[in-house]
């Protein structure tokens with residue numbers, strides 16, 4: 001099996017952009033695990049499931065996952081997600097999905113479904129998410145974990161969402177709270193505070209560690 005590099009971190013810590021940059025520099029694809037959780041959330045919402053009220057929501061979500069074919073296409077230039085012949089990538093970054101995804105992502109059988117899809121992908125690749133270096137690819141060759149203060153992360157995400165910075169910061173903090181079961185860094189991960197660095201600075205730092 002080829003090389004696997006994992007890049008985990010909290011919400012809006014820059015994982016996707018950093019992973020894309022590192023993967024391009026290495027000439028390999030990156031894999032955004034969060035997109036699969038987001039796609040599962042989209043299917044649940046499109047099926048009309050109420051994420052707060054539905055009795056046995058997990059079984060209902062699993063049923064939706066069984067009824068549809070979701071495929072993650074791990075392109076170096078940006079991951080795409082397909083539901084059958086329909087490309088759904090653009091729909092996965094709405095505030096509505098941001099709000100619901102952590103409810104879906106705590107479900108053990110949804111996590112098992114995502115993990116199976118990821119482990120079936122041919123290495124080499126850069127895997128990006130929350131638990132890539134811990135639960136999914138503990139054998140990875142190199143592991144990184146990105147952090148930044150909630151305010152800095154909210155300022156970055158404000159460029160991609162319509163809400164104002166305080167509202168985004170509150171939503172990010174809430175999501176970190178809901179995600180806390182799966183966001184502990186691997187003991188062998190290098191933790192990088194991205195606050196003082198720009199995107200290229202983080203990419204260069206990771207590449208310098210990989211070159212050693």
Ligand code: CDP
Pocket residue numbers: 010011012013015016033034035037038101102103105106128129130131132175179182
């Ligand atoms: O880019 P951002 O960090 O906002 O989101 P993402 O990486 O697309 O992840 C979206 C959500 O999926 C997270 O808030 C988690 O609830 C869940 N997730 C997870 O539980 N495990 C992963 N490996 C990746 C994402």
